Structure formats: structure tokens, C-alpha cells
Amino acid sequence: MSDPVETAELVAFTKTVDAKSLSRAAAELRVPRATVSRRLARLEERLGARLLRRTTRSLVLTDIGEVFYRQACIALKAVRLAEQSVRMTDDVVRGDLRVSVPPMMSVSFHAMLCEFASLYPELRVHVHISNQLVDILHGGYDVALRASSQLQPGLIARTLFRDPMIAVAAPAYLAGRGTPRTQRDLRTHRCLLGFARGELPETHWPLASGGKLHVDGAFFSNDIALLCDAAISGLGIALLPRGLVSPHLESGALVQVLAGVLGAEMQIALVYPERAFLPPQVRAFIDAVAAWVPRELVANQHNSQREPSGAVRRAKEAAPRSSKKASRAFSG
Incomplete structure (x- = not known):
């Protein structure tokens, strides 16, 4: 059984898709570009599927990547809601x-x-x-x-x-x-x-x-x-x-x-x-x-x-x- 997907990998993936650039995604996440690239590679390795086609000038979602992106957004929102539910203990x-x-x-x-x-x-x-x-x-x-x-x-x-x-x-x-x-x-x-x-x-x-x-x-x-x-x-x-x-x-x-x-x-x-x-x-x-x-x-x-x-x-x-x-x- 493969290791479960990490939240950081999902964040790196969705942010890269939204930003349409590894560099811009890294800047928004405030991490080195190499870190984002490494997380994306690790995510694709865990899933055993290519999510993004990367060239020197563009990033394009694969068909399976588009499906995974929608589900990843839902999963990350669920994580945010779970965190907020804990924080609701104060005013x-x-x-x-x-x-x-x-x-x-x-x-x-x-x-x-x-x-x-x-x-x-x-x-x-x-x-x-x-x-x-x-x-x-x-x-x-x-x-x-x-x-x-x-x-x-x-x-x-x-x-x-x-x-x-x-x-x-x-x-x-x-x-x-x-x-x-x-x-x-x-x-x-x-x-x-x-x-x-x-x-x-x-x-x-x-x-x-x-x-x-x-x-x-x-x-x-x-x-x-x-x-x-x-x-x-x-x-x-x-x-x-x-x-x-x-x-x-x-x-x-x-x-x-x-x-x-x-x-x-x-x-x-x-x-x-x-x-x-x-x-x-x-x-x-x-x-x-x-x-x-x-x-x-x-x-x-x-x-x-x-x-x-x-x-x-x-x-x-x-x-x-x-x-x-x-x-x-x-x-x-």
C-alpha cells in the first residue's frame, strides 16, 4: 500500500494549477521553486499518474489531473473546515x-x-x-x-x-x-x-x-x-x-x-x-x-x-x- 498523499503536496498541486506557473506558486506559498517541484513529483509518484505536462513555457493539466484537481480542492476545503471547527471553541x-x-x-x-x-x-x-x-x-x-x-x-x-x-x-x-x-x-x-x-x-x-x-x-x-x-x-x-x-x-x-x-x-x-x-x-x-x-x-x-x-x-x-x-x- 502506497503512502497517503500529504496536504502539502495537494496545496502545491492546486496552487500551481491556479497560478499556472511553478514560480508564481512558489512565491505565493513562500517556499523555493524547487520545493514545489519536488512536492509535485512526489505526488505524481504516489499516485502513479501524470497530473501535469510541464514544458519550459507552460503547464497543462492531463485528463486525470483535471479530475484530481477538482477533488483536491474539495479535500483541502474540508481540511480548512476541520481546522476552523477546532478554532470555534473561542470567540x-x-x-x-x-x-x-x-x-x-x-x-x-x-x-x-x-x-x-x-x-x-x-x-x-x-x-x-x-x-x-x-x-x-x-x-x-x-x-x-x-x-x-x-x-x-x-x-x-x-x-x-x-x-x-x-x-x-x-x-x-x-x-x-x-x-x-x-x-x-x-x-x-x-x-x-x-x-x-x-x-x-x-x-x-x-x-x-x-x-x-x-x-x-x-x-x-x-x-x-x-x-x-x-x-x-x-x-x-x-x-x-x-x-x-x-x-x-x-x-x-x-x-x-x-x-x-x-x-x-x-x-x-x-x-x-x-x-x-x-x-x-x-x-x-x-x-x-x-x-x-x-x-x-x-x-x-x-x-x-x-x-x-x-x-x-x-x-x-x-x-x-x-x-x-x-x-x-x-x-x-
Whole structure:
């Protein structure tokens, strides 16, 4: 029976794959390059399989190496959780916290993150900002902020708030194209679409009665604030959160169309892997964000109420800075 794989070997392997370089992996691990190379060689010898094809300029995973990499990530995460379970015997929040959040416009969210980090000096906070939906189960993240109606199996969601999605368009666009009355009317209209799961262009919109409707897009973006601006500019019809478009509905820059025909509910939530216990740093972060959301929504409402409802130009300039903070913050 061969010797069991050592954790250091797994770390060297996964870090090398992530860094795509022995030298960069060694630098991140703060060990000599020869040490990383030696651990990789020892790992392949134990397994009796080639995991990486190494040349002078590149590193490429073999087929078996790709399978082993996914399992190694799961194993290392289990080791980290085991360590954290022991450290939960005291009240000190420490270790690593890996968070995925969408791009933010809200200065207050950044301030909340900085305040959170300052409260826990023994905690190393890693914040990944992207509209892409990262793989929480296998990607090494502890928690992610998302807007979605469906969750990946194996995840738990802490719902922060819900926001209905409504179809909107600019009056000038409707004057030129006509106002759609039924779902069939959308065939002659330009649709402004997002990206499903932050990756692929959308091809369907949800029906209020259930089911989906195929739509043809004329403009695509994974930034809902940009889709809102495109609708205001008269580029077409967009399906957006009510909280984002409310100031523009009040100002007259946008009007709702196909009420009762199109629509869904966007769930804004913190999602994290299902597990026997929740690490203290994850719990602390969830509590911090859950406390921030009501303050942000109140501030946004207060700011929007200060804007003159009839001033379209001012609504375009000021309302996005308030309402987009909450909605765009969850566009991933």
C-alpha cells in the first residue's frame, strides 16, 4: 500500500494549477521553486499518474489531473473546515474569508467591508469582484452575494430582500414603435437583455403567469444599470428590478409595459455551501451585510424622495446614484 498523499503536496498541486506557473506558486506559498517541484513529483509518484505536462513555457493539466484537481480542492476545503471547527471553541474570528460580490457603485458597501475587516484584525479577507457567477462549491469561496430566482444545488441562501422585475421602456421609443399589449407584440420590438448566470446572453423572459417567453435581443449587458440607461435612451424594452427603475417611472423617463404579462421576483441573497456548521467568519460577514442592507435601502429611499419628480434630467443624473446602488450591487 502506497503512502497517503500529504496536504502539502495537494496545496502545491492546486496552487500551481491556479497560478499556472511553478514560480508564481512558489512565491505565493513562500517556499523555493524547487520545493514545489519536488512536492509535485512526489505526488505524481504516489499516485502513479501524470497530473501535469510541464514544458519550459507552460503547464497543462492531463485528463486525470483535471479530475484530481477538482477533488483536491474539495479535500483541502474540508481540511480548512476541520481546522476552523477546532478554532470555534473561542470567540475570536480568524482565518480566511473568501467572498464573491458583483461590481458595486455603493460607497457605503465598501465602507461596510472596510469596517468589517477592521473589526476582525486576525481575519484575512479576500474580496473577488466580478459579474461572473463563481463556483462556490468548488471554487474556494465561502460566501457570495447574488441576485437570482434559482440556486445551485448544495447551497444555502440568506435572503436579504426581494424586488419584482418589470418591463419598462422610454416614452419616445414607444411613440415610434408602439406600445406592446400582448407577449406576441414583443416580436416587433427591440429587447434589452442581460446575461444568464452572468455568462451567456439571455434568450427568454419570465411570464407573470409562469413559464418563459423567447425574446430576440438588440442590446446585451451584464450590468443592469447600463440596461436601465439604454432603456432611458430609447434603445428598447428592458426587464429590470422595480427598485432600480422607480425614480425613472416617477420622473416619466420610463413607463411600465406589459404589466401582468411579463415579470418575476428577483431574490437578493447571500449564498454559501451547505455544511454541518457555519464558520464564525462567514456568520460574522453574513450578519454584517444583513445589517447594512436596511440602512442602504433607507438611505436610497431618502435620497430619491429629495429629487423633484418632474425633473427628468435630474432624475437621470441623481437617481442612478441612489437606486442603482442597491440594485446594481446585486446584479451578479
